Amino acid sequence: MTRTPVNVTVTGAAGQIGYSLLFRIASGQLLGQDTPVRLKLLEITPALKAAEGTAMELDDCAFPLLSGIDITDDPNVAFDGVNVALLVGARPRTKGMERGDLLEANGGIFKPQGEAINAHAADDVRVLVVGNPANTNALIAQQHAPDVPADRFTAMTRLDQNRAYTQLAKKLGVTVNDIKKLVIWGNHSATQYPDLFHAEVNGKNAAEAVNDQAWIENEFIPTVAKRGAAIIEARGASSAASAANAAIDHVHDWVNGTPEGQWISAGVVSDGSYGTPEGLITSFPVVAKDGRFEIVQGLEIDDFSRARIDASNAELAEERDAVRSLGLI
Numbered sequence: 484m485t486r487t488p489v490n491v492t493v494t495g496a497a498g499q500i501g502y503s504l505l506f507r508i509a510s511g512q513l514l515g516q517d518t519p520v521r522l523k524l525l526e527i528t529p530a531l532k533a534a535e536g537t538a539m540e541l542d543d544c545a546f547p548l549l550s551g552i553d554i555t556d557d558p559n560v561a562f563d564g565v566n567v568a569l570l571v572g573a574r575p576r577t578k579g580m581e582r583g584d585l586l587e588a589n590g591g592i593f594k595p596q597g598e599a600i601n602a603h604a605a606d607d608v609r610v611l612v613v614g615n616p617a618n619t620n621a622l623i624a625q626q627h628a629p630d631v632p633a634d635r636f637t638a639m640t641r642l643d644q645n646r647a648y649t650q651l652a653k654k655l656g657v658t659v660n661d662i663k664k665l666v667i668w669g670n671h672s673a674t675q676y677p678d679l680f681h682a683e684v685n686g687k688n689a690a691e692a693v694n695d696q697a698w699i700e701n702e703f704i705p706t707v708a709k710r711g712a713a714i715i716e717a718r719g720a721s722s723a724a725s726a727a728n729a730a731i732d733h734v735h736d737w738v739n740g741t742p743e744g745q746w747i748s749a750g751v752v753s754d755g756s757y758g759t760p761e762g763l764i765t766s767f768p769v770v771a772k773d774g775r776f777e778i779v780q781g782l783e784i785d786d787f788s789r790a791r792i793d794a795s796n797a798e799l800a801e802e803r804d805a806v807r808s809l810g811l812i
């Protein structure tokens with residue numbers, strides 16, 4: 484192994500997503516089997532001991548690609564030289580708690596982390612925000628990192644996309660391998676819009692293949708959009724292994740590119756495409772090329788899709804206004 488290790492920082496490393504994520508990163512699933520990684524684990528002070536326990540287990544795996552582990556409660560140390568930052572640490576939503584309640588609790592975490600990324604990250608840093616409310620937390624961090632190109636800050640909607648793939652596959656009796664271009668627009672929240680109208684199943688339009696508008700409106704969209712809450716209801720804790728899996732998918736594709744003819748979903752800084760307010764971090768259909776996400780352009784948006792995309796972006800604009808009024812951006 485001659486390559487210089489890539490510095491990967493994971494915040495909330497002692498949490499449940501961290502416990503799924505770290506072993507997959509260290510085993511090479513994030514960046515590939517020829518890329519050594521150095522892990523930097525950021526936790527709050529009371530959770531440092533638990534993070535140390537996870538690091539002991541990582542050591543005990545003897546991963547050939549893992550070149551070292553640093554553990555800290557200081558964002559300035561955690562983000563020093565970081566190439567890939569996975570911002571997972573946040574307060575998860577618990578049963579009965581609305582996402583809006585999370586804004587104030589979590590906003591304070593992402594401002595200092597954005598500042599630390601701005602001051603200490605490597606030039607090629609890429610940031611994925613997983614901690615909820617992911618889109619707005621990503622916006623807060625991005626706004627406090629003025630020296631980092633804005634397109635390096637992203638929010639995760641890949642889990643929603645993966646959920647949509649399986650719901651559609653089950654409905655049509657196909658496998659997820661038969662589906663392409665099924666993407667999420669908007670916020671990682673119950674207002675998100677999983678879009679069957681641009682998706683393909685074995686080369687055919689997915690909405691036409693389903694041919695059941697009532698199922699699309701009353702089952703497919705709500706099932707995908709409320710899946711996070713359904714998991715919390717069932718497990719008594721928010722999704723963890725599937726969230727870690729989606730984070731791996733997101734960064735892997737960002738770095739390695741998307742296959743020809745495939746789109747994926749990512750929350751990226753809006754350039755105003757599709758009438759989305761510029762500057763919001765909102766999910767679009769994107770392709771990854773040369774290490775960058777590009778928003779897929781030129782799609783026709785019918786009235787059904789338009790109403791849903793606009794509603795989700797209106798929610799994001801409200802979240803932005805709320806954090807602005809709290810002085811967080």
Ligand SMILES: NC(=O)c1ccc[n+]([C@@H]2O[C@H](COP(=O)([O-])OP(=O)(O)OC[C@H]3O[C@@H](n4cnc5c(N)ncnc54)[C@H](O)[C@@H]3O)[C@@H](O)[C@H]2O)c1
Nearest residue numbers: 495497498499500526530572573574575613614615642726
């Ligand atoms: N975007 C998505 O698709 C998606 C999916 C699932 C979960 N989530 C979100 O991911 C987040 C993490 O979920 P989890 O289940 O791992 O939660 P968890 O409570 O198990 O772990 C969170 C960890 O973050 C740590 N933490 C808190 N503040 C921190 C800070 N300032 N710096 C560093 N670490 C800090 C905590 O100590 C804890 O160990 C939650 O906000 C959850 O809602 C997002």
Ligand SMILES: O=C(O)C[C@H](O)C(=O)O
Nearest residue numbers: 575576615711712721722
């Ligand atoms: O933690 C949550 O609120 C749910 C989570 O974002 C999920 O989609 O599983």
